[in-house]
Amino acid sequence: MMWDLLVAPFTEFAFMQRALAGALMLSLSACPVGVFLMLRRMSLTGDAMAHAILPGAAAGFLIYGLEIWPMTLGGLVAGAVVAVGAGAVARLTVQHEDASMAALYLISLSVGVVMVSLRGSTVDLMHVLFGTVLALDDAALKLIGLVLVVTALAFGIFWRALVAECLDPLFLRSVSGMGTVVHFGFLALVVLNLVAGFQALGTLLAVGLMILPAAAARFWTQAVLPMVALAVLIGAASSAGGLLLSYHFSLPSGPSITLSAGAIYLLSVLAGPRGLLVPRLPRRNHRTA
Amino acid sequence: MTSSAVALHDLTAGYGSRAAIHHVTGEFALGSLTAIVGPNGSGKSTLLKTIAGLLTPMSGECSRSRKALAYLPQISELDRDFPARVRDLVTLGLWQRRGLLDRHLAEDRARVEDALFQVGLEGFGHRPLDSLSGGQLQRTLFARVLVQDAQLILLDEPFNAIDDKTIRDLTALIQHWNAEGRTVLTVAHDLALVRAHFPQTLLLARRAVAWGPTSEVLTEANIARTRTFQEAWDEDAPWCAPDAAWRAA
Structure with missing residues (x-):
């Protein structure tokens, strides 16, 4: 029965x-970030950022064990160092x-792997890389909720500047000094959402729920706001679908969620109005102008 | 109260240690309409970037009133694949008026539609940017300048790869701005166009070769002087005083 399923x-x-x-x-938090990542x-x-946070998360994990705050802080620091460093260069x-x-x-990734190999096992590494969505505790849910609130506020306040920075960065620089702030603020949002995501999906797949629904x-659409809404919907559907797959077939949950999003992506490539097939359908008529 | 919109005092600007404009002094009067003419690499774009505040002078000063300006660059960083419509791009011009957070009011939206009408793009508001021709895109950018409503307008080669009709329409718009008392600086290459429509001309070849009324600036003798201008950097160009002695030491 459908209910049971x-x-x-x-x-x-x-x-x-x-x-x-x-x-x-x-999904609510990371998918909009993913849309702007893709558009930029x-x-x-x-x-790359998902890999960059590994040594920080690994350091927290190795020193304090599977404690959420040390891993989160470590990941944030490592991500910030790489994002700011790369942006500055x-x-x-x-x-x-x-x-x-x-x-x-x-550099960051190899530091992370060296650190884990110095003291730790492959089991530890797998834990950090692939996460444990089925073991989310209150602290992890609170962290994800907090990141969602920060992300929503940032989008609410900086939406206009973010669109301007994507659409015509030189124009934004000519009318306001906000371009650099927006750029680094956006990178901070990316790191924040990846750190929130790796509790559930691991550092390797946290980026999946960010990029695949956006891509x-x-x-399907040619305007930013509908694109954001659709990405969130796809993310939510992939989350629910992936968890059910994981439950019924005893599959690891992180990859199941990412694979569900991947399936929707492949379907969209084929069937979307701006995808592979629809624009190439033979047309019998064309307009004169 | 000063009568100049932009004043350059011994201005040198460029990239690295290479001066693209070299010790230029002079001013653009309030409400003037000036064409900036010169060979490629003569520093025209560098001058506009410096006035727009996007480039810091290497020495000297470039002063202008604190009032907002509108700058249309030659090489745009516009992302035409971004899922935006013509109206969205023109609406960016409201930034100086509404900033980051102020609501866009009905009058703002009316201003955007009116700007589209003035550049001949009525009914184009909903078109995706990637569907526009080069001329339509330039009209769209002019509409954004209209919405910016700035007293100082900098246009860097706005007539590149644009057909005659569009050039006529956009030139009429520039003259309309000037008639409204705005100061307009336009980089242009077509001397006939400059002679016909621009009262003032700055002839640039790294330094100011001539600057004043167009008929006095665009003489055979002056133009011949710019022909000898060397675009390429001279690797052994002498260091400009006063720190030449220090460099040599």
Whole structure:
């Protein structure tokens, strides 16, 4: 019965409710960030940042064990160092941000792996890399909620500047000194959401819920606000669908959620009005002007 | 109360240790309409960037009133793939009036629609940016300048790769701005156009070759002087005094 398949797992088990609550809050928070990452052609920056926070999270984990605040703080610090460092190199030297970001995240990632190998096991590493959405405790849910509030406030206040910085950065610089603030503030939001995400999905896949729904939404609409709304919807659907897959087939939950979003992405590539097939359908008529 | 919109005093500006404009002094009068003419690499864009405050002078001064200006760059960083419509781009021009947080009122929206009407893009408000031709995009950017409602307007080669009709329309708009008492600086290459529509001209070749009424500036002799201008940097160019002695030491 549909009820048993889709709803009962969430009503019967508290851990499933927590997982769903966490994943839905993450979708609300991270998917809009992902839309702007994509529109600024920084999708891979999100991926790089996810790797960059590893040594910080690993340091917290190795010193304090699976405690949420040390891991979070460590991740935030590592992410901030890489984001600010890469941004500074890009703005102050000849090198563009793609190269400086790649250089710094590689350094950060190898520091993280060295640290884990000095003291720790592969089990520890797997834990940090892949997260534990089915074991979200109150502290983790509070952290995700806090990040959601901060993200929503930041978007509410800086929306106009963020759109201007994406659409025409030189114009924003000619009328206001806000461009640099917006750029680094946005990177801070990316790090914040990745840190919130790695509690549930791990550092490797936290970026999945950020990028995949945004990338899928791009194929369906040609305006920013609907794109953000659609990305959140896709993120929420992937969260619920992934958790159910994980429950019924005993699959790891993080990859199940990311794979669900991936399936929606592939479907969108094929079927979206701005995707692979629809623009290539043979047309019998064209307009004269 | 000063009568100049922009005053340059011994202004040198450029990139690294290379001066793109070298010890230029003079002023653009309030309400004047000036064409800035010169060969490629003569420092025209550098001058506008410095006036717009996007580039810090290496020495000397560039002073202007604190009032808002509108700057239309030659090489735009506009992202035409961003999912925005013509109206969204023109609405950016409200920044100086409404800033980050003030609500856009009905009168603001009316201003945007009126600007689209004035540049001949009535009914284009909902078009995606990536569907515009080069001329339509330039009209859109002029509409944004209109919305900015600035007293000082800097236009860097606004007529590049634009057809005759669009050039005529945009030139008429520039003259309309000037008639309203705004100060307009326009980088241009078409000397016939400059002679016909711009009362003042600054002829630039790293330094100011001539500056004043267009008929006195655009003489054969002056233009010939800019032809000898070397665009390429001279790797062995002497250091400019006063720190030449220090460099040599």
